[in-house]
Amino acid sequence: MSNLHDHDATTLIAAVDLGGTNIRAALCDANGHILKRTRQLTRPAEGAEAVLNRIAESVHAVLPAGGAVRGVGVASPGPINPYSGVVLYAANLFWKDVPLRDSLGQRLRLPVRVGNDANLAALGEQRFGAGRGHANIVFVTLSTGVGCGVILNNQLVLGARGLATEAGHMTVNVDGPPIISGVPGAFEGYVAGPGIAKMAQARVRATTGSPTSAKLLGLAGGDITQISAKNVGEAAQQGDALALEIVREVARITGLGFVNLLHLFDPEIVVVGGSVTLMGDVLLDAIRENMRHYAMAPYKDVPLVLAALGDDCGLLGAAALFADVDQRLDEPKLL
Amino acid sequence: MSNLHDHDATTLIAAVDLGGTNIRAALCDANGHILKRTRQLTRPAEGAEAVLNRIAESVHAVLPAGGAVRGVGVASPGPINPYSGVVLYAANLFWKDVPLRDSLGQRLRLPVRVGNDANLAALGEQRFGAGRGHANIVFVTLSTGVGCGVILNNQLVLGARGLATEAGHMTVNVDGPPIISGVPGAFEGYVAGPGIAKMAQARVRATTGSPTSAKLLGLAGGDITQISAKNVGEAAQQGDALALEIVREVARITGLGFVNLLHLFDPEIVVVGGSVTLMGDVLLDAIRENMRHYAMAPYKDVPLVLAALGDDCGLLGAAALFADVDQRLDEPKLL
Numbered sequence: 001m002s003n004l005h006d007h008d009a010t011t012l013i014a015a016v017d018l019g020g021t022n023i024r025a026a027l028c029d030a031n032g033h034i035l036k037r038t039r040q041l042t043r044p045a046e047g048a049e050a051v052l053n054r055i056a057e058s059v060h061a062v063l064p065a066g067g068a069v070r071g072v073g074v075a076s077p078g079p080i081n082p083y084s085g086v087v088l089y090a091a092n093l094f095w096k097d098v099p100l101r102d103s104l105g106q107r108l109r110l111p112v113r114v115g116n117d118a119n120l121a122a123l124g125e126q127r128f129g130a131g132r133g134h135a136n137i138v139f140v141t142l143s144t145g146v147g148c149g150v151i152l153n154n155q156l157v158l159g160a161r162g163l164a165t166e167a168g169h170m171t172v173n174v175d176g177p178p179i180i181s182g183v184p185g186a187f188e189g190y191v192a193g194p195g196i197a198k199m200a201q202a203r204v205r206a207t208t209g210s211p212t213s214a215k216l217l218g219l220a221g222g223d224i225t226q227i228s229a230k231n232v233g234e235a236a237q238q239g240d241a242l243a244l245e246i247v248r249e250v251a252r253i254t255g256l257g258f259v260n261l262l263h264l265f266d267p268e269i270v271v272v273g274g275s276v277t278l279m280g281d282v283l284l285d286a287i288r289e290n291m292r293h294y295a296m297a298p299y300k301d302v303p304l305v306l307a308a309l310g311d312d313c314g315l316l317g318a319a320a321l322f323a324d325v326d327q328r329l330d331e332p333k334l335l
Numbered sequence: 336m337s338n339l340h341d342h343d344a345t346t347l348i349a350a351v352d353l354g355g356t357n358i359r360a361a362l363c364d365a366n367g368h369i370l371k372r373t374r375q376l377t378r379p380a381e382g383a384e385a386v387l388n389r390i391a392e393s394v395h396a397v398l399p400a401g402g403a404v405r406g407v408g409v410a411s412p413g414p415i416n417p418y419s420g421v422v423l424y425a426a427n428l429f430w431k432d433v434p435l436r437d438s439l440g441q442r443l444r445l446p447v448r449v450g451n452d453a454n455l456a457a458l459g460e461q462r463f464g465a466g467r468g469h470a471n472i473v474f475v476t477l478s479t480g481v482g483c484g485v486i487l488n489n490q491l492v493l494g495a496r497g498l499a500t501e502a503g504h505m506t507v508n509v510d511g512p513p514i515i516s517g518v519p520g521a522f523e524g525y526v527a528g529p530g531i532a533k534m535a536q537a538r539v540r541a542t543t544g545s546p547t548s549a550k551l552l553g554l555a556g557g558d559i560t561q562i563s564a565k566n567v568g569e570a571a572q573q574g575d576a577l578a579l580e581i582v583r584e585v586a587r588i589t590g591l592g593f594v595n596l597l598h599l600f601d602p603e604i605v606v607v608g609g610s611v612t613l614m615g616d617v618l619l620d621a622i623r624e625n626m627r628h629y630a631m632a633p634y635k636d637v638p639l640v641l642a643a644l645g646d647d648c649g650l651l652g653a654a655a656l657f658a659d660v661d662q663r664l665d666e667p668k669l670l
Contacts, residue, residue, distance in 0.1 A: 079633070136494055152499070155488075157487065157600075158487070159487060159600055159601020160602060164487070166599065166631070167599065169631065171507055171591050171592075173507075173508050173520075174508050174587070174591050175508065175510075183594065184591070184629075253509050259518065260504075260595075263502075264500055264505065265499050266493070266497070268495045296516060298498060
């Protein structure tokens with residue numbers, strides 16, 4: 001929280017990170033500094049109108065005296081059409097076809113731009129975080145799901161409906177199980193937290209009684225069904241052989257998926273975030289090794305780095321929508 | 336071949352399609368009409384200088400009286416950096432790090448822009464062919480290999496080095512064999528001609544003696560090792576059960592790969608070309624069915640259409656480099 005008097009009103013931006021649990025809002029400058037912030041519960045069960053009113057309240061709470069900002073950037077969960085500003089659906093909000101941008105614009109009488117939270121996290125990391133200085137980045141978050149955003153030539157890759165870069169749904173095994181939205185062998189099914197937990201549970205089941213499974217089982221309180229990705233990371237960091245084997249397999253598939261993204265998007269750098277990366281170098285170094293091994297020659301040295309903005313990536317990505325104007329997001333439709 | 340007098344000099348463009356066998360050149364207008372064309376053998380064994388001289392000769396042969404054109408667009412095989420104009424390597428030309436753009440510019444004293452042949456085929460189809468009217472298309476060619484180009488927001492997706500959209504190298508089976516550049520289960524290994532032939536040969540071997548293999552074997556002159564993708568298409572069109580089973584499996588993997596491209600690039604349309612598509616609707620309809628089945632809801636109606644420009648897609652894509660100026664390709668480096 002720094003001094004508001006240093007900032008001309010026209011450089012200030014209001015940013016909102018809308019989640020299923022919390023609505024976070026901040027006043028930012030065009031350099032990605034957060035000057036003021038607020039948070040309240042989302043309470044999605046009360047319906048979209050109530051949530052929209054709470055978002056407007058949160059924005060008012062961070063607006064500077066006089067209220068002058070360039071605009072309000074909003075990071076929203078779920079597939080969202082950033083051209084029309086409509087959230088197609090968001091399971092954790094119980095939303096379907098909610099005109100987020102226009103509903104907020106009417107309430108706030110300010111310019112509003114919206115984006116998918118993974119895309120805006122990517123934009124935040126590229127403008128203000130670990131991807132700073134690179135015009136071309138791939139950002140992936142490995143958490144309870146897989147999120148992805150790509151910036152090429154300093155612009156978000158959006159596609160016709162603004163839904164592009166859905167890397168979690170990328171099949172990496174055409175003969176794999178249809179866990180994610182019916183797509184066989186989808187990337188998310190292997191490398192997000194639930195997929196890692198499921199793999200670990202299956203391996204412990206297959207080795208029950210052997211000494212290698214004792215560590216993992218112990219961390220989960222003796223209940224195989226409670227073994228989590230976090231447990232796998234902890235056991236691997238302690239040198240547990242079975243956990244290390246699981247991490248190596250997760251890293252192989254993650255690395256191959258990232259190599260797909262290298263070959264398809266040709267970034268200068270890959271930025272990775274999310275709770276799964278808390279496993280640390282035991283996972284990250286193994287992913288790097290696979291990327292180097294499988295990538296075509298021009299990509300062997302593309303760095304894989306950790307996200308830098310933490311929980312603020314969505315807020316700062318939302319602010320970036322007004323920090324560097326992307327006119328496409330105000331157009332009613334594409335060319 | 337129409338009347339040159341109808342065209343103002345400033346709308347004319349020289350285009351070159353450089354291949355391992357032929358150098359093709361044409362004079363085009365900005366609407367993608369070919370006004371004059373020429374062809375000569377490439378003779379790559381004579382070395383890069385000789386080939387570059389022949390390209391310049393071919394361009395001179397199509398230049399209008401007075402020589403005034405907007406510029407010379409060149410489609411080249413192999414990975415190529417379109418920002419620097421350097422062909423990184425091209426196996427069928429025996430080239431490595433050849434500064435195609437600058438070498439031709441010196442010879443011709445005209446503005447030259449270059450691009451990878453698959454990217455420029457995509458651009459040609461988008462500007463003048465089956466993708467016309469769409470700002471966002473995915474183009475895939477299924478032939479002896481897999482080529483891919485993507486246009487989003489009316490611009491080629493190039494990436495940092497201009498090497499993006501290398502869909503043939505996309506792993507679609509992390510446990511598959513490392514046939515293509517060491518990448519396990521690469522898309523190209525399953526859906527390009529050699530992969531289809533290999534699958535057919537294996538299935539015929541496994542069913543030798545059964546009536547279903549007789550048709551395929553007959554088309555290949557009785558030699559299992561000579562069974563080609565073309566034979567598979569012919570036998571399938573004649574209703575052969577084994578061939579139809581092979582086509583269905585190829586279509587399943589092709590469809591899943593295309594669904595990856597839908598989820599990653601969010602196009603309005605997918606355009607597919609190349610010799611494998613000569614199999615016709617028996618293949619294409621099965622691919623469409625898989626795309627509809629596996630794509631997320633917003634993509635279920637994305638059309639899959641055949642390429643329209645045939646052998647001229649490279650020439651017309653090269654012409655498109657000057658038909659709608661993409662300034663990135665003249666910049667020494669990205670922002």
